[in-house]
Amino acid sequence: MALNQTHAEHLAGEIKRYLKKNVGKKPHALTLPEQPFDSYYLKLSPLYRKSREVFYQTDGVFKPELLTAPRSLGSDSLLDECVSYSPIESEMLWSASGPVQSKKPEHLFQLATFTTSIFHEQNHRILWKMLPKPKDRSKEGLRRYLNFVEGLVVSLDAALGDELGEKNANLGYSAGSLYDPGSRVRFRNQRERLNYYHAYLRTTYFALEGYHRDRVIESMFKLHPELSGDLMDHATQRALRLDTLFIELTNPVWQEKNYKTVAKRLTPTKKERTLEIQADPVQFLEPYVWAEKIFQKLL
Numbered sequence: 001m002a003l004n005q006t007h008a009e010h011l012a013g014e015i016k017r018y019l020k021k022n023v024g025k026k027p028h029a030l031t032l033p034e035q036p037f038d039s040y041y042l043k044l045s046p047l048y049r050k051s052r053e054v055f056y057q058t059d060g061v062f063k064p065e066l067l068t069a070p071r072s073l074g075s076d077s078l079l080d081e082c083v084s085y086s087p088i089e090s091e092m093l094w095s096a097s098g099p100v101q102s103k104k105p106e107h108l109f110q111l112a113t114f115t116t117s118i119f120h121e122q123n124h125r126i127l128w129k130m131l132p133k134p135k136d137r138s139k140e141g142l143r144r145y146l147n148f149v150e151g152l153v154v155s156l157d158a159a160l161g162d163e164l165g166e167k168n169a170n171l172g173y174s175a176g177s178l179y180d181p182g183s184r185v186r187f188r189n190q191r192e193r194l195n196y197y198h199a200y201l202r203t204t205y206f207a208l209e210g211y212h213r214d215r216v217i218e219s220m221f222k223l224h225p226e227l228s229g230d231l232m233d234h235a236t237q238r239a240l241r242l243d244t245l246f247i248e249l250t251n252p253v254w255q256e257k258n259y260k261t262v263a264k265r266l267t268p269t270k271k272e273r274t275l276e277i278q279a280d281p282v283q284f285l286e287p288y289v290w291a292e293k294i295f296q297k298l299l
Contacts, residue, residue: 142255
């Protein structure tokens, strides 16, 4: 309870600072009504806006409905074009700032568990449309494909956090509407930026595939000589902080539970091109090329 209270008190402080600067401001044209801080991030971040625009261009739709994190993580809705989100912004603002309600941090903490990371969810749908379907649809092949996609989405989360900066990302990260708190990494140019997220993606994929930390670090320095040692170390160490519970339980359990649905929905037609994710992540040529296409489009 103490940890929950600390989280809620931190979030309440972030919301109060947000309210001082944003009360009465006209929402962005693409804002989802009552999605916490959606307009704020649409105005601040070119990446956040670009993802929303591409999502609509690929026929994505949103559905406002109360949605808890366990239901979101456990269902096969991840493969649907529709993204559901809990319309709770007003409730969250009231809970943090109301004279009486602000003294009940447990309510604000509970609200944060209902918050959907729209950016993360819509990027999953974008990738289902942009990437070729998997060539290998065995359990192992689908696992590799899903882990590659997850790594791409998590890398975009990191890129958003970095673009916003820690100060601006903290609000959404605390509320659950962003999945990455950002870092202080800096790049000399766009190519170095893209190379950094390639390294971050590959490290994340290694981690999701269950490779030992020492092997990952050793392999990454050999695979991405284009990055300076400091950036390489930053990318790998950061990516390896991916939640252990997600790696060892949430992700594999979801894949096992939804294997048949995934196999059916990701079946290519005879005319469709396919994507092969090699068993050895060192041989990551085709996935690297497709990651570059995604990064070039969104970043």
